[in-house]
Amino acid sequence: MTVIDVFAHVLPAKFLAKMNAIHPNILDNFPYMKNDLLTDVAQHRASLPADHQQIISAVNLNPEDFVGPDQAAELCRQANAEIADLVRANRDIFPAGVAMLPLNNVPAALQLIDEQVAGSDALVGVQLFTQALGKPITDAAYEPIFAKLAAVGAPIWLHPVFDTHKTDNELTFSWEYELTQAMNGIVAAKYFRKYPGLKVIVHHAGAMVPYFSQRIKYIQSAENYADFKKFYVDTAILGNPKALELAVDFFGLDHVLFGTDSPFGIPPVGPTAVIEQAVRDMDLTATQQQAIFTTNWQALMD
Template structure:
């Protein structure tokens, strides 16, 4: 069995509510048109039999569309729909990642304490590289990081575009934004303030492994070391050489199998390509097993999963 820690959904009830707010969403974000995001029976038909997914919502975030109270209500409903989906098919899914509304920090803290902690199926929360036009590490969001560390709730970090820029593109921009968010988290001192903080970064840590020596030589030593406290997934559409850089930099114990399914390669994602890439890496059988499943079990034990 393999655990895919970074697979996406856009569950039907939540999607309809977001379409009511913005009917142009499928045109603005063409990847939303992938039916495997919404249709769980169709998803099961495509899913690799040896893989159980941990599912998180795609980057359709209510805080970008409505005021605080309504945004909080929408993410609460989305989280309930996520929980119901997980409970309906525990063989298909290994867990789910809750949404937060960061224009309602107090309500988001309650989601952590009263929903995430109380449901074993909910294994963490998702944050984006930017919220409300600001860095995820902006001071007003710091209580979320403190609570996640204190409650032993991992954070899934996913990139979004910086809407101040006119040249955003899906090939490179997200990887830059992800990398900048990692720098912001390190420079905010969150790993120093909250030693139990666990952050899982999409796309194998983006640009960080490639620029490891720039990080080491330019940043203060403690900040450079903090970069290696992130966990990363393997969602690089294959690419074993790039995965080797990620393993070399973060350490094999901080690399988790993740695919970005069902996105990246139609119709249902690059699961087979990423498995093949990991199998091609010059690692021992034990190290590959750690990436495929054991590292997740070690990480999740802190929440008692």
Template sequence: MNNIPASLKILENIEKSPYLVGAQIFTRHLGKSIADLEFEPILLKAAKLNLPLWLHPVFDNRKPDNNLVFSWEYELSQAMLQLVQSDIFKKAPDLKILVHHAGAMVPFFSGRIDHILDQEHAEMFKNFYVDTVILGNTPALQLALDYFGINHVLFGTDAPFAVMPAGADKIVTDAIENLDIFDLYDKKIFETNYQHMIK
């Protein structure tokens, strides 16, 4: 990310690859928010090439109390807010950003979002895609599903992390199967939403 032309070239190479489907970005690069204008050409290029971007958190080195329980969720939520306020979804309505950990704090604080932001920016949060990586917790997963909509929730487990030795596949799968939704919606989460997102 310290070489924008090279980053754009990488995206072009991904688009031509028979094996790669997108790229990972982080909430911060070089000490700056992913929403910084410096990185906008990368986001616009990904949208133009129809390449999804996977957004993962990093620790904010200015904070001495970083932890895996809460800090990363705050980082994701703040990055989502910054992206929305940068108007990136106005400039690139088709931009596909998949946010880790079921959209972090956003579904839980949707009321605050709706009351504090103007309606246009509040609605932009629905442009994000999210995965199911919250280590189970069916009610929380239902909240994310209700907020982002059935077409924007994709199966993810964080494997091989979180639950050793191979990940939380069973925990996450059980949480999805315990949702009060039709089997067709299960299939969307497990399969067809991903297929749609990658073209």
């Protein structure tokens, strides 16, 4: 049985070189990105267990944080082409990739969706972050992106970043809070009702939502509670089968996809083995486990 990891990261080498030309030694600002598995396909391939595939998305080295709108759009265009080439050259391990968008140039972002994602044989969706340019991803300026992706049927991969207005950011808890707030913002904005085709895959098993689902149920409206269940989530919480069972209980088995955040989390090659074992330790049948590992992804892409 092939295991499909829907949330694994790369840092395309040509894109990194372009970013270094703009901002020399750029990774000094992001030391966790100094990982050869992100850029070296041979090492990345060697790190994967047998019969595993990954849906690849870029790490959060976002052009809009460094350059103006036109240059950001071109950098995203080139990076997306590079990710697509990685997929086409390595179909046995990368069946699909996820595109980047320039959030300081929404018209160009919409054009990139049309040109590089809709109908693509390699790029099947886009990655968005919980914040962009100091604004929440649900800021009105970004709503056309949600509308466009719903219209073309391409999922959003929702990844956390720090809220730059906060001074106490840290990796253990802050990113989970940011994901939860972004989910709450998407629900509050009624995007699932306005755009019925919208599909959002949330990193880290839906963050705080499964644990606080009853607070959502009794504090928010019944419509909001139902909308929270429309998110898809991955399994990237570094193990913890009981927590993953909570995610299945709330979102439903068919909305939980195997994802690891590789190559991050557990050195030297990432947490794939730990998270895979956690899924196998869940109180699920073999068929239900296979749904998380493979068939839920296939159904999402149908």
